Amino acid sequence: MAWFKRDTRRRATAATIAGAAAGVALALLGMGTFATHAAAAGSLGSAAAQSGRYFGTAVPTAKLGDPAYSTILDREFGMITPENEMKWDTTEPSRGSFNFGPADQIVSHAAAHGQKMRGHTLVWYQQLPGWVSGLSASDLQSAMDNHITQEMTHFKGKIYAWDVVNEAFADDGSGQHRSSPFQDKLGNGFIEHAFRTARSVDANAKLCYNDYNIENWTDAKTQGVYNMVKDFKSRGVPIDCVGFQSHFGAGGPPSSFQTTLSNFAALGVDVQITELDIAQAPASAYANTVNACLHVARCTGITVWGIRDSDSWRSGDNPLLFDSSGNPKPAYTSVLNALNAATGTTTGGTTDGGTTSGTTNGGTTSGTTSGTTDGGTTSGTTDGGSSTGGAGGGACTATYSTTNSWSGGYQGEVKITAGSAAISGWTVRWTLSGGQSITQVWNGTLTTSGSTTTVANASYNGSLQPAASTTFGFLANGSPSTPSLTCTGS
Numbered sequence: 046m047a048w049f050k051r052d053t054r055r056r057a058t059a060a061t062i063a064g065a066a067a068g069v070a071l072a073l074l075g076m077g078t079f080a081t082h083a084a085a086a087g088s089l090g091s092a093a094a095q096s097g098r099y100f101g102t103a104v105p106t107a108k109l110g111d112p113a114y115s116t117i118l119d120r121e122f123g124m125i126t127p128e129n130e131m132k133w134d135t136t137e138p139s140r141g142s143f144n145f146g147p148a149d150q151i152v153s154h155a156a157a158h159g160q161k162m163r164g165h166t167l168v169w170y171q172q173l174p175g176w177v178s179g180l181s182a183s184d185l186q187s188a189m190d191n192h193i194t195q196e197m198t199h200f201k202g203k204i205y206a207w208d209v210v211n212e213a214f215a216d217d218g219s220g221q222h223r224s225s226p227f228q229d230k231l232g233n234g235f236i237e238h239a240f241r242t243a244r245s246v247d248a249n250a251k252l253c254y255n256d257y258n259i260e261n262w263t264d265a266k267t268q269g270v271y272n273m274v275k276d277f278k279s280r281g282v283p284i285d286c287v288g289f290q291s292h293f294g295a296g297g298p299p300s301s302f303q304t305t306l307s308n309f310a311a312l313g314v315d316v317q318i319t320e321l322d323i324a325q326a327p328a329s330a331y332a333n334t335v336n337a338c339l340h341v342a343r344c345t346g347i348t349v350w351g352i353r354d355s356d357s358w359r360s361g362d363n364p365l366l367f368d369s370s371g372n373p374k375p376a377y378t379s380v381l382n383a384l385n386a387a388t389g390t391t392t393g394g395t396t397d398g399g400t401t402s403g404t405t406n407g408g409t410t411s412g413t414t415s416g417t418t419d420g421g422t423t424s425g426t427t428d429g430g431s432s433t434g435g436a437g438g439g440a441c442t443a444t445y446s447t448t449n450s451w452s453g454g455y456q457g458e459v460k461i462t463a464g465s466a467a468i469s470g471w472t473v474r475w476t477l478s479g480g481q482s483i484t485q486v487w488n489g490t491l492t493t494s495g496s497t498t499t500v501a502n503a504s505y506n507g508s509l510q511p512a513a514s515t516t517f518g519f520l521a522n523g524s525p526s527t528p529s530l531t532c533t534g535s
């Protein structure tokens with residue numbers, strides 16, 4: 046019921062808000078840091094800059110030539126992450142043969158428009174060219190070192206922060222590293238080795254660890270990453286920042302998100318929201334996410350993973366701030382208002398500012414976020430495989446749809462709906478067909494055993510009122526097919 050607590054807290058009376066705001070103002074005056082409140086900024090980038098933060102987006106090279114796209118890009122965003130162009134399959138498609146052309150185009154665009162760059166990503170188990178997985182351990186080690194060295198050297202001086210290692214932790218609730226060519230051949234030390242190599246190449250770029258499903262404080266995956274960063278800081282392994290991808294369901298961030306950001310920041314790293322998108326883009330869920338960052342002094346910036354809904358990797362969810370015609374959505378306004386409301390409140394500190402409660406933005410958090418909004422408005426899909434389970438507990442049904450597919454892979458979404466009784470948890474099970482394998486799950490916790498796939502609720506979306514729904518999504522290799530789902534409620 047975490048969402049319920051969050052709503053309750055945000056339903057403050059006007060008097061409470063006014064009192065809290067006055068308290069903050071007095072405290073700031075006392076600290077001598079209160080700045081004259083500037084006029085509200087009219088773009089995301091300039092509004093974020095008022096509190097010393099950036100607002101960025103993911104950009105694919107192919108869209109730079111689209112004037113409707115680049116107009117929004119250059120008006121709104123001060124930071125760019127290449128969506129795919131700095132990944133290993135593009136930059137080193139065969140061993141020792143480097144191709145920085147597509148990313149260079151994005152870097153040139155950024156330089157011409159005064160935008161900064163996040164580098165994404167040097168070591169990741171996905172979008173790896175085939176030759177990497179065929180190497181022996183010692184060959185892989187030197188290939189990884191060479192890849193980091195060549196890529197960072199090429200872009201030296203042009204990158205604000207690098208995602209040195211991306212998504213190295215497992216989704217199975219173990220809190221351990223996931224299996225990957227790097228993990229399996231080089232062992233746990235590959236992450237530390239990558240960061241040390243990166244620092245030796247470029248002493249000025251910030252070095253980040255980046256992952257998804259690490260936003261909820263009590264999740265095993267969050268704790269695993271937290272313990273790694275704590276260990277790195279205690280032993281002097283060079284790490285400067287942690288990126289929270291923040292691919293959320295319609296309920297938005299978990300209620301502990303600000304706590305998570307603040308606890309990581311307290312280890313002595315910057316924290317950043319690096320790939321934000323939210324199913325159906327509820328204005329309140331976006332405002333909650335942005336405010337979680339604004340309340341933590343070392344949360345230095347926010348990046349959304351695409352501009353228009355049609356640009357999104359999960360376009361069936363309409364998860365972004367602009368509609369497919371480039372018009373700002375209600376979520377855009379709520380984000381802009383939140384950024385403007387934060388002016389002068391938490392900048393400059395090096396310690397966690399997570400207790401500045403008076404900065405809640407005025408009236409854009411509607412308090413109706415339920416975490417159960419139907420995410421089932423997906424495109425090109427087949428419904429099916431719905432079934433009911435739940436002996437001894439509550440019943441639920443699960444419905445599958447394919448939200449995206451491409452050669453060799455697809456993205457699916459499963460909608461879980463409680464029966465006539467409330468449930469406090471759910472599990473969906475199905476059997477993968479030949480050639481299918483799941484590579485990523487969000488808003489759920491994956492366990493696999495052979496071809497049997499089980500996804501249980503995440504910590505924040507297990508509780509469903511009678512007839513209420515939630516969704517989880519996944520990415521898979523192979524071709525889509527309609528599975529027969531078994532849903533069990535508890």
Ligand code: G2I
Binds near residue numbers: 128129290451452454
């Ligand atoms: O999966 C969402 C993101 C999760 N965190 C790391 C990010 O790097 C990742 O981004 C996505 C891109 O948005 C997609 O655009 O990464 C996907 C790959 O894992 C990207 O999808 C790829 C497709 O898999 C390719 O088939 C396609 O050729 O996009 C390519 C270019 O459109």
